[in-house]
Amino acid sequence: MQQRPAAATRQSTIERKDLHRLFEVLRARGYTVMGPVARDGAIVWDELSTPDELPAGWTDEQEAGRYRLVRSDGPALFDWTVGPASPKASLHPAAVTLLNARREGPALRLLECVPQPTRLAFFGLRACELAAIAVQDRVLLGGTPTDPVYRARREGALLIAVQCGRAGRTCFCASMGTGPEVRSGHDLVLTELLEDGRHLFVAEAASERGGEILAELPATDTTAAESGAVQAAVARATAGMGRTLETEGLPALLARNPEHPHWDVTAARCLACGNCTSVCPTCFCVTTEDFTDLAAGLSRRVRRWDSCFSVDFTYIHGGNVRSSSRSRYRQWLTHKLGSWHEQFGSSGCVGCGRCITWCPAGIDITEEARALRQDQRGKEGSRGNA
Amino acid sequence: MAAPRKPRLAVIKFASCDGCQLSILDCEDELLAVAGAVEIANFPEASRAVLRGPYDLTLVEGSITTPHDAERIHAVRRDSKVLVSIGACATAGGIQALRNFAEVGSWVPLVYPTPDWIQTLKTSTPISHHVKVDYELQGCPVNKHQLLEVVLAFISGRRPFLPSHAVCMDCKRRGVVCLTVARGEACLGPVTRTGCGALCPSYGRGCFGCFGPLRGSANTGSLSAVLQGHGHSHEELMRLFRTFTCGAEAFRKASELHEHDASESHERP
Ligand code: SF4
Numbered sequence: 001m002q003q004r005p006a007a008a009t010r011q012s013t014i015e016r017k018d019l020h021r022l023f024e025v026l027r028a029r030g031y032t033v034m035g036p037v038a039r040d041g042a043i044v045w046d047e048l049s050t051p052d053e054l055p056a057g058w059t060d061e062q063e064a065g066r067y068r069l070v071r072s073d074g075p076a077l078f079d080w081t082v083g084p085a086s087p088k089a090s091l092h093p094a095a096v097t098l099l100n101a102r103r104e105g106p107a108l109r110l111l112e113c114v115p116q117p118t119r120l121a122f123f124g125l126r127a128c129e130l131a132a133i134a135v136q137d138r139v140l141l142g143g144t145p146t147d148p149v150y151r152a153r154r155e156g157a158l159l160i161a162v163q164c165g166r167a168g169r170t171c172f173c174a175s176m177g178t179g180p181e182v183r184s185g186h187d188l189v190l191t192e193l194l195e196d197g198r199h200l201f202v203a204e205a206a207s208e209r210g211g212e213i214l215a216e217l218p219a220t221d222t223t224a225a226e227s228g229a230v231q232a233a234v235a236r237a238t239a240g241m242g243r244t245l246e247t248e249g250l251p252a253l254l255a256r257n258p259e260h261p262h263w264d265v266t267a268a269r270c271l272a273c274g275n276c277t278s279v280c281p282t283c284f285c286v287t288t289e290d291f292t293d294l295a296a297g298l299s300r301r302v303r304r305w306d307s308c309f310s311v312d313f314t315y316i317h318g319g320n321v322r323s324s325s326r327s328r329y330r331q332w333l334t335h336k337l338g339s340w341h342e343q344f345g346s347s348g349c350v351g352c353g354r355c356i357t358w359c360p361a362g363i364d365i366t367e368e369a370r371a372l373r374q375d376q377r378g379k380e381g382s383r384g385n386a
Numbered sequence: 387m388a389a390p391r392k393p394r395l396a397v398i399k400f401a402s403c404d405g406c407q408l409s410i411l412d413c414e415d416e417l418l419a420v421a422g423a424v425e426i427a428n429f430p431e432a433s434r435a436v437l438r439g440p441y442d443l444t445l446v447e448g449s450i451t452t453p454h455d456a457e458r459i460h461a462v463r464r465d466s467k468v469l470v471s472i473g474a475c476a477t478a479g480g481i482q483a484l485r486n487f488a489e490v491g492s493w494v495p496l497v498y499p500t501p502d503w504i505q506t507l508k509t510s511t512p513i514s515h516h517v518k519v520d521y522e523l524q525g526c527p528v529n530k531h532q533l534l535e536v537v538l539a540f541i542s543g544r545r546p547f548l549p550s551h552a553v554c555m556d557c558k559r560r561g562v563v564c565l566t567v568a569r570g571e572a573c574l575g576p577v578t579r580t581g582c583g584a585l586c587p588s589y590g591r592g593c594f595g596c597f598g599p600l601r602g603s604a605n606t607g608s609l610s611a612v613l614q615g616h617g618h619s620h621e622e623l624m625r626l627f628r629t630f631t632c633g634a635e636a637f638r639k640a641s642e643l644h645e646h647d648a649s650e651s652h653e654r655p
Pocket residue numbers: 269270271272273274275276277309329358359360361362363
């Protein structure tokens with residue numbers, strides 16, 4: 001086998017058995033490797049020490065409000081689509097201490113809580129997850145002020161994607177223009193191939209760092225057949241999207257329909273549980289909580305994920321602005337698919353399908369948008385005919 | 387200059403298991419600091435010295451189940467500046483509110499050798515059904531951190547911070563994989579107020595609803611439909627809603643609907 005340093009734009013092929021080298025190279029560069037594991041009946045993100053911890057032989061079945069991890073009987077490591085967790089939990093953590101304060105005599109001393117830079121290498125990011133990170137970049141780093149917690153974690157992050165060769169029943173990244181092909185935002189992209197008894201990863205670097213890492217791995221030139229197989233895998237995933245969403249004119253349509261009767265239909269099902277916002281890789285809202293430790297004379301301010309579905313999310317003097325789940329669901333959907341464009345210059349949805357699968361009530365954002373659009377069309381149609 | 391008078395704390399018990407009061411004693415390190423910041427005027431679990439009211443802060447544990455207690459709670463209220471009911475019994479009637487679904491008179495002779503001596507009400511009701519309550523602290527038992535928070539907030543003259551979102555959000559914050567979605571298990575998390583930090587789901591057991599229904603938005607009808615879709619029977623769901631907070635309005639109604647539907651399906655051939 002002839003080894004050569006990989007050029008930044010060329011594809012090279014790595015054998016499954018050499019994947020551990022990637023982990024070694026990453027660790028040597030000071031990265032903590034985060035990747036997918038099968039745990040408690042789902043694919044979740046966790047810290048990995050070897051590729052043997054990857055979910056070999058696992059696949060998933062997803063539907064609105066239903067997820068099952070099932071055996072696939074093959075050696076494939078990436079034969080699944082996204083699970084409930086996303087890199088959001090590492091880049092924009094669910095709980096962070098912002099401030100400690102100590103009483104010293106009559107004075108209050110603020111103890112610094114400077115966000116510690118981390119070096120996380122995410123291995124196994126899907127195209128929709130890269131798109132979600134790009135959305136969070138715009139939200140948390142795109143304006144002023146920026147979020148120092150996110151910045152400290154994001155700047156040190158290395159993004160290694162693995163393209164999907166199969167789409168799930170709740171996936172619709174093709175509709176959102178975010179996948180399944182990995183196009184931007186990554187350092188390195190891999191595609192898993194199982195061909196003629198061989199287990200390969202076709203790799204391509206997209207950044208200087210990615211190129212340097214790839215150059216340290218035992219690799220061969222990717223053959224035309226292997227390149228073709230990569231394209232076929234992506235095409236297979238594109239063709240297999242379980243859901244679609246028509247995005248044309250959607251923000252305007254949503255803005256025109258705050259009193260659409262369909263909001264009541266959804267409100268009757270919505271549990272206001274906040275699972276959708278929590279699993280959504282782009283949702284970023286937080287709340288702060290203060291704690292007093294009387295014994296230690298210490299106060300602590302903690303930032304936590306919040307949700308527009310929590311009853312006190314809109315609490316202001318005198319009451320809550322959105323007291324009904326109808327108004328909360330409407331806020332979530334119209335922000336995600338509508339006003340996000342105006343605010344951050346893109347849709348807030350990357351089509352990962354998490355909110356559909358992990359909504360206990362199986363409320364489906366694509367079906368909701370369709371219902372709002374179709375009734376609307378009916379109305380316009382009948383007006384036109386009259 | 388004289389030190390400002392320490393606020394006087396009372397902990398008063400009605401029908402309950404004492405578990406919530408014990409959560410106070412369970413505060414360990416912080417307990418000493420609390421004891422330094424307040425005057426413990428009446429707390430029989432902790433101290434034999436019982437001082438008469440009035441009290442600045444009264445924590446009330448337990449539900450009202452006897453005619454005598456229905457009187458006594460009014461005296462406690464009169465003696466208390468701020469009254470906080472703590473635990474599922476004091477805020478929802480507790481597990482003993484199961485009597486609300488039955489004829490308690492028919493049980494008394496089965497349990498007590500001299501039924502004539504037993505004076506009991508037909509129902510077990512929360513403190514708020516009898517007197518004005520300033521704060522309610524849910525849970526079976528209460529979360530000791532929340533309990534400390536209430537006492538500390540009182541001492542420092544601020545509003546206690548008691549989150550009101552669903553248990554589900556704590557599952558997601560902790561990275562617990564949803565039991566209902568991934569395994570079809572019955573869980574009350576989506577309609578239950580947080581407080582425990584998703585304790586049961588993190589051990590692989592569906593939420594029992596100890597902290598009671600989500601304020602204002604417990605959509606039990608939708609959850610029932612979801613859980614039936616996962617194959618849970620009316621009987622199972624009736625029992626699910628009918629445990630420690632069965633007396634809370636939303637859960638009571640849900641359990642009664644399932645009871646009704648369960649008996650209908652039994653009657654059908
Ligand atoms: S849409 Fe679904 S996940 Fe979101 S709050 Fe409503 S019931 Fe919960």
